[in-house]
Amino acid sequence: MPQVVFPLDSSKKFEDQEKLGHNRWHPEIPPVAVVKPGESFRVDCREWFDGAVVNDDSAEDILNAPLLTVHKLSGPFGVEGAKPGDLLVVDILDVGPIPQEDSGPLAGQGWGYTGIFAKENGGGFLTEQFPDAYKAIWDFNGQTATSRHVPGVSFTGLIHPGLMGTAPSASLLAKWNKREGDLIATDPHRVPPLALPPEAEHAVLGGLPREDWSRVGSEAARTAPPRENGGNQDIKNLSKGSRIFYPVFVDGANLSVGDLHFSQGDGEITFCGAIEMGGFIDLRVDIIKGGMDTYGVHENAIFMPGNVDPQFSEWIAFSGTSVTLDGEQRYLDSHLSYQRACLHAIDYLTKFGYSPEQAYLLLGAAPIEGRLSGVVDIPNSCSTVYIPTSIFDFDVRPSSSGPFQIDPGMGAPRASNR
Numbered sequence: 001m002p003q004v005v006f007p008l009d010s011s012k013k014f015e016d017q018e019k020l021g022h023n024r025w026h027p028e029i030p031p032v033a034v035v036k037p038g039e040s041f042r043v044d045c046r047e048w049f050d051g052a053v054v055n056d057d058s059a060e061d062i063l064n065a066p067l068l069t070v071h072k073l074s075g076p077f078g079v080e081g082a083k084p085g086d087l088l089v090v091d092i093l094d095v096g097p098i099p100q101e102d103s104g105p106l107a108g109q110g111w112g113y114t115g116i117f118a119k120e121n122g123g124g125f126l127t128e129q130f131p132d133a134y135k136a137i138w139d140f141n142g143q144t145a146t147s148r149h150v151p152g153v154s155f156t157g158l159i160h161p162g163l164m165g166t167a168p169s170a171s172l173l174a175k176w177n178k179r180e181g182d183l184i185a186t187d188p189h190r191v192p193p194l195a196l197p198p199e200a201e202h203a204v205l206g207g208l209p210r211e212d213w214s215r216v217g218s219e220a221a222r223t224a225p226p227r228e229n230g231g232n233q234d235i236k237n238l239s240k241g242s243r244i245f246y247p248v249f250v251d252g253a254n255l256s257v258g259d260l261h262f263s264q265g266d267g268e269i270t271f272c273g274a275i276e277m278g279g280f281i282d283l284r285v286d287i288i289k290g291g292m293d294t295y296g297v298h299e300n301a302i303f304m305p306g307n308v309d310p311q312f313s314e315w316i317a318f319s320g321t322s323v324t325l326d327g328e329q330r331y332l333d334s335h336l337s338y339q340r341a342c343l344h345a346i347d348y349l350t351k352f353g354y355s356p357e358q359a360y361l362l363l364g365a366a367p368i369e370g371r372l373s374g375v376v377d378i379p380n381s382c383s384t385v386y387i388p389t390s391i392f393d394f395d396v397r398p399s400s401s402g403p404f405q406i407d408p409g410m411g412a413p414r415a416s417n418r
Contacts, residue, residue, distance in 0.1 A: 001042060001282075002040040002041050002042045002093070002282050003040075003041050003042065004041070004042045004043075004044065005032075005033040005035065005041045005042065005043060005077065006019055006021070006032060006033065006042075006043045006044055006074045006075065006077075007019070007044050008044035008045070008046055008074075008278070010098060010104065010106055010109070010278075013050060013051070014046050014050040014072045014204070015204060019032050019033075020032070020204070020206050020207060021046075021072060021073050021074045021075060021204070021206060021256070021258070022073055022075070022076070022204050022205055022206040022256065023069060023070060023071055023072055023073060023202075023203065023204045023223060024198075024203045024204070024205060024216075024217065024220035024221060024222065024223065025165075025167060025168055025173065025176075025220060025221040025222075025223060025227075025229070025231070026167070026168075026173060026205065026216050026219060026220035026221070027167050027168060027169055027170050027173065027249075027250050027254075028208060028212070028216055029076055029167065029205050029206045029207070029208055029216075029220075029254070030076075030206065030207045030208060031075070031076045031077055031078030031252055031254055032075060032076060032077065032206060032207060033077050033078070034077070034078040034079070034080055034252070035077055035078070035079055035080065035285060036079075036080045036081075037079065037080065037081060037285060037286045037287050038284070038285075038286055039284065039285065040093060040282060040283070040284040041077075041282070041283060041284075042280055042281070042282050042283075043074045043075070043077075043257055043280065043281050043282075043283065044074065044098075044278075044279075044280050045072075045074050045161070045257060045258045045259075045260050045278055045279055045280065045281060046072045046074075046106075046258070046278045047072070047106065047107040047108060047112075047259075047260065047276045047277050047278040048070045048071040048072055048162075048163075048258065048259045048276060049065060049066065049069070049070060049072075049276075050069070050072045051105065051106050051107075052065060052066055052069075053065065053107065053113050053115065053135070053276070054105065055105070055107075055111050055113075055137050056137075056413075057137075057149075057410065057413050058135070058413050058415075058416075059115070059133045059134050059135040059412075059413040059414055059415040060133075060415050060416065061135070062115040062116070062117065062118075062133040062134065062135045062272065062415065063118050063121065063133035063415035064121070065115070065117065065121060065122070065272070066202075067121060067122050068199055068201070068202040069202050069204075070223065070224070071163055071223045071224075071232065071258050071259050072204075072258055073163065073223065073256040073257065073258040073259075074256065074257055074258055075206075075254070075255055075256030075257060075258075076167055076206070076252075076254035076255060076256045077254070077255045077256070077285075078251075078252030078253065078254055079252055079253045079255065079285050079287065080252075081287060082248050082251070082252050082253040082287050083248065083251060083289075084169065084248055084249055084250060084251070085248065085290055085291075085292050085293060086248040086253070086287050086288060086289055086290065086291055086292065087245045087246065087247065087248065087287070087288040087291030087292060087294075087295065087297060088166060088245070088246040088247075088248050088253045088255060088285060088286075088287060089243065089244075089245055089285065089286040089287065089288060090164070090243070090244045090245075090246060090255065090283055090284075090285055091242070091243050091283065091284040091285075091286075092160075092161075092238065092239065092240055092241065092242045092243075092244075092281065092282070092283060092306065093240070093282040093283065093284055094240055094280075094281070094282040095159050095160060095161065095239065095240055095260065095279065095280070095281040095282070096159055096279050096280060097109070097110075097112075097140060097159075097260075097262065097277050097278070097279040098277075098278050098279050098280070099279070099280060106278055107276055107277045107278055108260070108277035108278035108279045109278075110139065110140055111137055111138060111139050111140060111277075112137075112138050112140065112145070112261075112262045112275040112276055112277040113135060113136065113137050113138065113272075113275065113276055114135070114136045114138065114270065114272060114273060114274065114275055114276070114361050114364050114365045115133070115134065115135050115136075115270065115271075115272035115276075116130055116132070116133060116134040116135075116270045116271075116272070116357060116360060116361060116412075117133060117270065117271045117272055118131065118132055118133040118415065119131040119132075119191060119192060120191055120192070121133070121192075122192055122271050122272075123191075123192035123271060124269060124270045124271035124272075124273070125267060125269035125270065125271070125273075125338075125339060125342070126269065126270075126339060126342060126343065126360065127192065129343065129356075130270075130356070130357065130360055132414055132415060133414065133415035134357045134360075134361065134412045134413060134414050134415075135149070135412065135413050136149040136150050136358075136361040136365065136412050137149060138262065138263075138275045138365065140157070140262065143156045143157055144156055144157070145157050145262060145263055145275060145365070147365075148409060148410065149358070149361070149409070149410065149411065149412045149413065150354070150358045150361055150362050150365075150412065151406065151407065151408065151409040152352075152354075152392060152393045152394060152406040152407075153362060153366065153391050153392055153393065154391065154393070155263065155310065155366050155367060155388070155391040156263075156310040156367075157262040157263040157275065158236055158237070158239050158263055158264070158308070158309055158310060158367055159239055159240070159260070159261065159262055159263070159279070160235070160236055160237070160238045160239040160242075160260070160261055160264070161238060161257050161258065161259060161260055161261075161281055162232060162233075162234045162258075162259035162260065162261050162264070162268070162274060163223060163231060163232040163233070163234075163256075163257065163258050163259035164230055164231075164233075164238070164244070164246075164255070164256070164257040164258075165227075165229040165230030165231040165246060165255070165256060165301070166229045166230065166246045166247065166248055166249060166250070166253045166254060166255055166256075167229070167249065167250045167253070167254035167256070168221070168227075168228075168229055168249050168250075169249040169250055172228060172229075172249055173219065173220075173221055176221050176227060177197070177198065177219070177221065180195040180196075180197065181195075181197060183195050184197060195225070196222040196224050196225075197222075198217065198218055198219055198220055198221065198222065199217070199222065200213070200214055200217030200218045200220075201217075203216070203217030203220055205217060205220065228247065228298075228299040228300065229246065229247065229249065229301075230244070230246050230301040232259065233301070234259075234261075234264065234267075234268045234274065235303070236261070236263075236264040236265070236266060236274075236367065237305040237306070237309065238303060238305065238306075239305070239306050239308055239309070240306050240308045241305075241306025241307050241308055242303055242304060242305050242306040243303065243304045244301055244302070244303040244304075245288070245291070245295075245297060245301060245302045245303065246301045247292050247297055247298060247299070247300075247301070248287075248292070255285070257281060257283070259276075260276075260277055260278060260279045260281065261274035261275055261276065261277065262274070262275040262276075262277050263275045263365055263366065263367060264364070264365065264367070265363050265364055265365065265366055265367060265368035265369075265370070266368055266369050266370035267338065267342075267364075267370050268364060269342055269360070269363055269364050270360060270361060270363075270364040272364075273363075273364025273365065274364065274365065275365050309367075310367055310388075312367075312388035312389075312390060313390075314388070314389045314390065315369075315386040315387060315388055315389060316386075316387050316389055316396060316397060317384050317385065317386045317387070318341050318342075318344040318345040318348065318384065318385045318387075319341055319344070319373065319382055319383070319384045320336075320337045320338060320339065320340025320341030320342070320343070320344055320382070320383050320384075320385075321337050321340060321380040321381065321382055322334070322336045322337045322340075322379065322380050322381045323336075323340070323380065324336065325340075325343075329379055329380075330379070331378065331379045332375060332378060332379065332380070332381045333381060334372050334375060334381040334383055336381075337380070337381045337382055337383035338370060338372075338383035338385075340383070341370075341383045341384055341385040342360075342363055342385055344385075345359070345363060345368075345385045345387060346359040346360055346363065349362070349396075351403045352394070352396065352403045352404055352405065352406055353403075353405045353406040353407070353408050354406065354408060355408060355411055355412065357411075357412045357414070358408060358411060358412050361412055363385070363387075366387070366388075366391055367388065367391075368385055368386060368387050368388075369385070369386040370383065370384070370385055370386075371383065371384045371386070394406065
């Protein structure tokens with residue numbers, strides 16, 4: 001096993017650990033450890049809410065999820081010799097749930113969760129159609145996930161980090177805050193908000209001296225969106241065997257990682273759409289000197305996916321176009337067309353006995369594939385959602401005998417005070 005450079009004790013909260021991570025992006029957060037190019041190392045990761053979501057049949061914890069505290073990131077890890085303008089090469093050697101226990105109170109100890117967030121507390125991709133808070137618990141049996149809240153399905157998890165990235169420079173951080181602040185100003189009272197501004201009260205800033213937390217927290221960027229440094233990209237194919245190339249903006253690169261997922265569908269459409277868990281990740285790093293200019297990688301990470309994807313040979317796919325539910329035509333709106341494809345898939349699955357919320361949770365957690373299938377034929381873009389048929393315990397294909405009727409079981413828990 002590689003050296004553990006960031007250990008986590010499952011009996012302690014994230015802020016009470018031997019080494020303190022962070023939940024904001026800022027160039028002044030010092031590295032918690034320094035690694036050398038070519039070196040392999042292990043990092044423990046806590047799930048993004050640090051145990052606030054529990055294994056039960058209630059969705060109150062999703063309704064009241066502490067979004068101001070996320071994400072709980074491990075790091076930063078300085079890389080010896082990395083300078084601004086370089087490319088940081090990161091190999092994912094292994095990634096998995098918390099290895100010490102088969103079951104326990106933390107997500108990753110034999111179980112994980114998917115949530116539909118309430119509109120007033122984060123929302124999601126389909127928040128207008130699904131404004132209330134729901135939850136599904138998934139049990140892990142080796143690499144397979146099943147759920148008492150979404151019965152009739154099982155699938156192999158493609159385990160991956162939802163969030164990994166390098167620290168921004170001061171100028172890049174200022175650019176983020178300016179452009180996101182300008183967006184917020186166009187509709188400052190929107191629910192859910194258009195973007196998330198810096199917020200100092202709940203900032204966790206690693207080894208930065210405490211007297212600087214208030215100042216730095218008022219500048220530090222929230223970790224929710226993906227940006228030029230990688231960040232919260234939620235790419236389900238960044239799993240074992242992947243190689244990622246990150247731009248370097250500060251000395252040492254200061255790599256951080258977290259938000260591990262047991263499985264996820266393309267888009268993570270419920271916002272808490274993956275199967276969230278804590279666990280470990282083994283990494284190896286290297287440097288391409290001057291690589292940002294050499295390869296034109298200045299404001300994006302590029303990657304080579306691994307080869308451990310579950311193998312599916314049959315799919316059922318749903319399409320959507322850029323027309324609203326009210327019949328309004330939009331011009332090549334691929335975001336809208338993907339929403340419509342997802343809604344068509346959800347409507348189809350309800351014919352088999354699932355509630356719309358169970359179907360929505362399934363699309364967030366299962367290894368569906370989302371594609372931009374047509375982006376040139378004005379005025380309609382076409383997006384598609386592919387669902388592997390083998391994840392179902394029954395035949396999900398259309399037939400002359402009609403849809404098989406599943407027993408929906410207890411259903412997905414809904415927050416009671418909505």
